[in-house]
Amino acid sequence: MRLLCTILPPHLTDAVARNGGPAEREAILDTLAVDRSLVAMRMHSRLIPSALATAHTGLARTICDAKNSESLPGGEVRGEGDIAIDDITVTEAYDGLGATYSLFSAAYGRDSVDDEGLPLLATVHYGSRYDNAFWNGSQMVFGDGDGELFNRFTVALDVIGHELTHGVTQDEAGLIYQNQPGALNESLSDVFGSLVKQHALGQTAEAADWLIGAGLFTDRVRGVALRSMKAPGTAYDDPVLGKDPQPARMSDYVQTSRDNGGVHLNSGIPNRAFYLAAATLGGYAWERAGRIWYESMRSAKVRPTTGFARFAGVTVDVAGQLFGVGSAEQQAIRGAWNEVEVLP
Amino acid sequence: MSDEVTVSVAIDGGLAAFPGLSRPVTVSTADLPPEEADRVAKLVADERLFDVPGNPPPPDARSYTVTVASGGTDRTVTAFDPVPAPLRDLIDVVQRHRRSA
Numbered sequence: 185m186r187l188l189c190t191i192l193p194p195h196l197t198d199a200v201a202r203n204g205g206p207a208e209r210e211a212i213l214d215t216l217a218v219d220r221s222l223v224a225m226r227m228h229s230r231l232i233p234s235a236l237a238t239a240h241t242g243l244a245r246t247i248c249d250a251k252n253s254e255s256l257p258g259g260e261v262r263g264e265g266d267i268a269i270d271d272i273t274v275t276e277a278y279d280g281l282g283a284t285y286s287l288f289s290a291a292y293g294r295d296s297v298d299d300e301g302l303p304l305l306a307t308v309h310y311g312s313r314y315d316n317a318f319w320n321g322s323q324m325v326f327g328d329g330d331g332e333l334f335n336r337f338t339v340a341l342d343v344i345g346h347e348l349t350h351g352v353t354q355d356e357a358g359l360i361y362q363n364q365p366g367a368l369n370e371s372l373s374d375v376f377g378s379l380v381k382q383h384a385l386g387q388t389a390e391a392a393d394w395l396i397g398a399g400l401f402t403d404r405v406r407g408v409a410l411r412s413m414k415a416p417g418t419a420y421d422d423p424v425l426g427k428d429p430q431p432a433r434m435s436d437y438v439q440t441s442r443d444n445g446g447v448h449l450n451s452g453i454p455n456r457a458f459y460l461a462a463a464t465l466g467g468y469a470w471e472r473a474g475r476i477w478y479e480s481m482r483s484a485k486v487r488p489t490t491g492f493a494r495f496a497g498v499t500v501d502v503a504g505q506l507f508g509v510g511s512a513e514q515q516a517i518r519g520a521w522n523e524v525e526v527l528p
Numbered sequence: 529m530s531d532e533v534t535v536s537v538a539i540d541g542g543l544a545a546f547p548g549l550s551r552p553v554t555v556s557t558a559d560l561p562p563e564e565a566d567r568v569a570k571l572v573a574d575e576r577l578f579d580v581p582g583n584p585p586p587p588d589a590r591s592y593t594v595t596v597a598s599g600g601t602d603r604t605v606t607a608f609d610p611v612p613a614p615l616r617d618l619i620d621v622v623q624r625h626r627r628s629a
């Protein structure tokens with residue numbers, strides 16, 4: 185199907201905030217305070233049972249091209265089922281959205297970011313020589329990179345999975361993007377981003393590289409990726425970029441006001457916990473460790489302000505529920521959090 | 529001839545936080561070619577420069593902290609991607625003429 189290149193009409197959210205009942209108003213205003221999120225969209229799709237609430241299921245991708253401007257979303261260049269166009273960036277984004285949908289659907293029975301078939305929108309060629317990719321609350325955005333330090337940001341499948349997982353986290357746990365909950369939010373994106381890649385390649389935990397953003401650096405950079413889940417702090421050491429500052433255990437937790445309280449730094453700690461659990465269990469990481477993490481992020485016990493220790497406790501409980509108290513799975517999870525000094 | 533204006537830009541965050549890229553970059557109109565200095569003077573006189581959305585940052589968005597100093601006073605504004613147009617233009621000028629502070 186053809187989709188317009190807009191999936192979240194903000195004025196409608198505003199209209200609900202103005203015209204809805206007290207509970208809806210409060211919910212919407214809370215959400216607006218966080219950002220213009222998918223939660224808001226689900227809210228008004230319940231409130232407005234007309235054209236907006238179209239029951240949609242399944243994979244529905246739209247890729248737009250910002251043509252090196254910073255206006256979003258840009259013009260549509262490929263919709264679901266359309267044949268590929270002669271632009272590798274568009275192809276990578278389209279395939280990457282498909283691989284991400286596929287992991288969540290095949291492994292966890294989830295229908296897209298909101299589990300209600302949310303159409304997936306990505307904008308490519310954002311900005312000029314833009315060295316980044318981000319999730320703006322309703323869509324993914326990818327820069328082309330400057331060509332000196334960074335290649336195009338669609339080159340790494342785990343980065344595409346990372347961005348979309350921000351949408352899943354926003355929809356489920358709603359973790360705030362600051363300090364420990366923010367670092368946990370970042371880690372969940374790395375975990376499922378990496379699992380998207382492992383799932384697409386059919387890799388076991390032993391075969392996976394556990395890197396985030398492999399291929400993003402040009403060959404002028406001394407480094408292999410943005411982060412290493414297996415060995416946080418070792419992904420790069422470069423004269424221009426500096427040295428990978430990620431800690432691997434709680435005693436090295438970085439207190440900083442930068443980067444929303446070090447969300448991209450301290451994510452190294454739960455990242456390594458996931459790697460350790462997956463490596464101990466062996467086999468396909470999305471099947472057991474991934475399933476435990478997925479069910480944990482959906483747990484009512486995980487709230488917007490949840491930090492590492494509380495989340496770790498939930499994963500141990502969930503492992504017990506899914507695989508049995510005292511099971512090998514539960515022991516592996518507890519051992520992993522213990523090794524990174526999050527649980528005693 | 530207008531007063532000297534100094535603009536500094538610090539970029540933070542993004543998909544990865546690189547310690548080597550977060551150093552602020554400062555440019556003074558005194559060091560710029562005349563057209564670029566005029567451009568900066570016009571941009572910093574535009575009140576919309578400081579009119580940025582107050583929303584919290586979206587995941588992986590970069591933040592841009594821009595400080596404009598002239599005539600003994602300074603103003604600082606922080607914006608996230610996507611940055612509104614006048615501020616974006618000012619950041620572009622600074623990045624074109626970067627000189628580590």
Ligand SMILES: [Zn+2]
Pocket residue numbers: 346350370373543587588
């Ligand atoms: Zn992220």
